[in-house]
Amino acid sequence: xxIWKKVAVTSLGVMLFLGGYIFIQMxxxxxxxxxxxxxxxxxxxxxVGVLGTSKGTVIIDSMTLHYQGERIKQVAEKLTxxxxxxxxxxxxxxxHTHGNPAFDVGTRVVATNRTRNHLExxxxxxxxxAEALMPNETxxxxxxxxxxxxxxRLMHPxxxxxxxxxxxxxxxxxxxxxxxxxxxxxxxNIDLEAGGSVQAWSSSIDQIMQLxxxxxxxxxxxxxxxxxxxxxxxxxxQLAAIGKWAxxxxxxxxxxxxxxxxxEDKGYMPLKLIxxxxxxxxxxxxxxxxxxxxxFELRH
Ligand SMILES: [Zn+2]
Numbered sequence: 001x002x003i004w005k006k007v008a009v010t011s012l013g014v015m016l017f018l019g020g021y022i023f024i025q026m027x028x029x030x031x032x033x034x035x036x037x038x039x040x041x042x043x044x045x046x047x048v049g050v051l052g053t054s055k056g057t058v059i060i061d062s063m064t065l066h067y068q069g070e071r072i073k074q075v076a077e078k079l080t081x082x083x084x085x086x087x088x089x090x091x092x093x094x095x096h097t098h099g100n101p102a103f104d105v106g107t108r109v110v111a112t113n114r115t116r117n118h119l120e121x122x123x124x125x126x127x128x129x130a131e132a133l134m135p136n137e138t139x140x141x142x143x144x145x146x147x148x149x150x151x152x153r154l155m156h157p158x159x160x161x162x163x164x165x166x167x168x169x170x171x172x173x174x175x176x177x178x179x180x181x182x183x184x185x186x187x188x189n190i191d192l193e194a195g196g197s198v199q200a201w202s203s204s205i206d207q208i209m210q211l212x213x214x215x216x217x218x219x220x221x222x223x224x225x226x227x228x229x230x231x232x233x234x235x236x237x238q239l240a241a242i243g244k245w246a247x248x249x250x251x252x253x254x255x256x257x258x259x260x261x262x263x264e265d266k267g268y269m270p271l272k273l274i275x276x277x278x279x280x281x282x283x284x285x286x287x288x289x290x291x292x293x294x295x296f297e298l299r300h
Contacts, residue, residue: 029071031079034215034223035173037150039079041072045095046219049177050076051170054148056085060168060177060217062099069099086110086147088154089135090179090219091165092118092194094126101130110143111135112156114164118194121299157181157207160236161188161219163195167208175215178208182232184221186271187279190287192296198240198288205233220271235264243288256289257282 030042041048045063050072057080062069073084084104089097089111097119100109116135119127127134137143145152151171156164161180168177180188181204190196208229216224218232239262246256262285271279290296 029068029075031075032223034175034217037080038170038173038175039076040217040223041075042222043068045099046090046093046180047177047217047221048072048076049168049170049175049217050079051150051152051173052080052082053150056082056147058086058088058147058150058152059084060088061090061096061179061219062087062102064095064098066099066102069102072099073103086145087133088152088166088168088177089115090168090177091115091162092123093162093180093189093191094123096179096219097123098126100133101127103133105132107133108137109133109135110137110139110145110154112164112166113138113140114156114162114195115166118162118164118299153211155207155211158200158204159195159197160201160204161196162191163197165204167211169211169213171212173215174213175217176208176211176213177217178219178229180219181205181208182216182218182229183271184218184224184228184232185267185269186220187265187268187281187284189271189279190284190291192287192291193299195298198236198243198284198291201236202233202240205229205236209233231264235262235268238262238264239284239288242285243292246289247292253286253289257285 028043032040034040037052039050043063046061049060051058057076059076062072076084086108087100087103092115116138119134141156143154153169154166156166165179165181190198216229242261265281
């Protein structure tokens, strides 16, 4: 076999392998029980919370693909024995919202007004024909829901990952779902263009810490206690300080990336998503630098 033929056969093999890998990841949903009425589904995309209430099932986020939305619906309804009546979207990113169209028209879809605006600005093509499954109950700061035996408190604690993220407190289950305001041991995305902020992130976590909870479902990574969120806050505090230091001392982006000031990221891993956008150490340092230097364009 000629060398080019060999290369072609090898790349075809690699492509089939990668295709197969993505196909398997798409289909894989791992279920973990948090309390009797609350489960987490892990898969390719943001973590999904599934809460059974006496009024029906609530899911928090819907992953990346229509097909995943169908699977989430099936698995959630099997776990709780009741139909999904409400989807909560923690923020607008596609790995948390693109499963929405797989749910029944008439499902309540709750998010902040800013999340709805971001979807309208960036994602109308995807939701064409499924506008009913975009957020249809929205709020700015706090919203409470009483669903029979369960109480939910939804709160926008401030800017961080975007300017519209919400956190869900499941009162009786003493658990919060933070969306992407908390990544456990993964480098987070910081969406400056959507009003995200390294500088503001820590005070948003202070707001979250005031809630009464024992378990935390992060946007990505396994369920933790309060301590995991505290550690992530320390990482954010350090990252914000690096951004300010670089501005004050006139440190170039290149030298900021080369500095060893970020130490709170021990054990952090780059995040695996369908589209590799490189959520790694370099990315978070770059975003911290860009924010303090005004080197980004806010989308209005
Ligand atoms: Zn996100």
